[in-house]
Amino acid sequence: MRIAFYAPMKPPTSPRPSGERFMARLLISALKYAGHDVLLASKLRSWNAKGENQAQKRIESRASASINRLKKRFLSEPVGKRPDAWFTYHLYYKASDLIGPEISKALGIPYNVAEASHAPKRAKGEWASGHEAAEAAIRHADHIISLNPTDTPCVQPLLKQNAAITHLKPFLDASNLFKAANQSARNRDILVRKLDLDPTVPILVTVAMMRDGDKFASYRNLADALERLKQTPWQLVIVGDGPKRKSVEDLFANFNKKITRFLGKKASREIADILSSADLFLWPAVNEAYGMAILEAQAAGRPVIAANSGGVGQLIRDGSTGILTEKGNIQDFADAIKSLLSDPNRRLAMGEAAKNTVEKDHTLEEASKIIDFILVESNKGYSK
Numbered sequence: 001m002r003i004a005f006y007a008p009m010k011p012p013t014s015p016r017p018s019g020e021r022f023m024a025r026l027l028i029s030a031l032k033y034a035g036h037d038v039l040l041a042s043k044l045r046s047w048n049a050k051g052e053n054q055a056q057k058r059i060e061s062r063a064s065a066s067i068n069r070l071k072k073r074f075l076s077e078p079v080g081k082r083p084d085a086w087f088t089y090h091l092y093y094k095a096s097d098l099i100g101p102e103i104s105k106a107l108g109i110p111y112n113v114a115e116a117s118h119a120p121k122r123a124k125g126e127w128a129s130g131h132e133a134a135e136a137a138i139r140h141a142d143h144i145i146s147l148n149p150t151d152t153p154c155v156q157p158l159l160k161q162n163a164a165i166t167h168l169k170p171f172l173d174a175s176n177l178f179k180a181a182n183q184s185a186r187n188r189d190i191l192v193r194k195l196d197l198d199p200t201v202p203i204l205v206t207v208a209m210m211r212d213g214d215k216f217a218s219y220r221n222l223a224d225a226l227e228r229l230k231q232t233p234w235q236l237v238i239v240g241d242g243p244k245r246k247s248v249e250d251l252f253a254n255f256n257k258k259i260t261r262f263l264g265k266k267a268s269r270e271i272a273d274i275l276s277s278a279d280l281f282l283w284p285a286v287n288e289a290y291g292m293a294i295l296e297a298q299a300a301g302r303p304v305i306a307a308n309s310g311g312v313g314q315l316i317r318d319g320s321t322g323i324l325t326e327k328g329n330i331q332d333f334a335d336a337i338k339s340l341l342s343d344p345n346r347r348l349a350m351g352e353a354a355k356n357t358v359e360k361d362h363t364l365e366e367a368s369k370i371i372d373f374i375l376v377e378s379n380k381g382y383s384k
Contacts, residue, residue: 001375003031004041004083004103009095011043017265018209019292023147024089026172027114027371030364031087034372039083041103042066047095051126060129063098070099071106085110085375088137092117096133101140110378113137114145114168118154142378145371148289148311162381166374169314170290171367174299174358176269180276181301181355191237191277195261201233202341205278205302207271207293210242214287221284221307223251225334232338234259239274241265275300279347280340281322284333285309298322299358303350305336315362321354 005028010016012024031038044066046059074082086104091097091113104111116138122131138144138158144165146152156165180187192199206222209215226236236252241264252260266274275281281297281304290311294304298315304322306312307329318324323340325332340347 001084001379002037002039002082003375004086004100004109005031005038005089006041006086006097006100007089008044008046008097008099009090009092010045010047012040013043019289020090022292023115026364026367027087027089029173030171030368030371033364033368034375036372036375041070041083041086042099044099045095046098048127048130049094051094051130053126053129056129060098066099067102070103074103074107082107083109085112085379087375088113090115091134091137093119093122093127093131093134096130097137098133101137104140108382110142110375110382111137111140112143112145112375112378113141115147115151116141116144116155117148117151118158120154142381143374145374149314150310164377166370168367168370169361170292170295170311171362171364172292172295172299172358173364174296174362176272177275177296177299178355178359180272181299183273184276184301187273188277191274195237196258197235197261201235201259202279202344203277204234204236204280204282204337205239205275205297206236206282207239207275207296208283210240210245210248212244215242216244216247217286218284218288219248220251221286221328221330221333222282224330225282225284225337226252227254228331228334229338229341230255232341234337234341236260237263237274237278239263239266239271271296272300275302278302279344280305280337282306282337285312286328288312290315295358295362298354299362301351301355303340303347303354305333305340307333317353317357321350321357 007024010020014021028038044062048055086100088097088100100111142163146165146167147170275297281302283306285291285307288309294315297304304316307327308324309327316322316324323336325336
């Protein structure tokens, strides 16, 4: 099928790396892996950060122009060359899909959404119009693909008759990560020499953007937890960059510089090697939707300690592939770190179980099968 793809919060062509862009590109890869022809229908960003009325009006005006252009373009094409289905990634009150529903109606094709959320408390106030548009899009959807199960209770009641919602476990193209896991000893030796680390001391690692809000709060919680473990030997490697880098570095200023290393932004292949070199991946996951870095660490064969926030619990099998701690409980997080630092055999067993779980449940190949089935099913009620 020919799929019209749209990501209203951030287009997959954006030059700025983020989890949003990463997931949009993964979904496109999954669609292509299943044999579909993917067309990026629009690059319009409908994100309204502060809910400003004038900003929303500008977005709506641009969306209207995009709708007119796309209608003219698609309807002028032979029926067999038009899109067979519309696929939107991530819509909510700050970034609603103003284009997809209208084009799907005009072309008579199914409208599918991956990761939709509905927040009733936003029905009034600065984001009311964005909330209304997001709700309208959800009500129009033929199929919702849920990546975060916590979204389902609010989304499910909005679905029209015969529409469906399917939970899709977060996934990734793990080929480089699996390869790195199989070369972990070699990668560790390289990292130890490069950073002048102590080969006898466990290496902790985290990978995350450095920006204000929940990411910075997570870094703060991590620093607070490690502050309680100053008598326990460990070394921390941090991969990531962003506008709050200086502030993040300041959070760790009280630690010896020999045990905290900031590596900045790294390419995905380098990240895979770094993850596989570590003994343990840490992330406090403040208000995390699910956390792709957590999945990457597990694919690299590393156990993960994370707070049980949002959809993080669907990625970590508590006590088997890692440890889930109470959300916001710094002492609980610190205790979990200490318990695994003192038990290398348990770390190794968890890391192996983590890799096996990703291989079984979270691969690009598995996700492509599920998405393909959804598209075929949603298309049955339509004919060009």
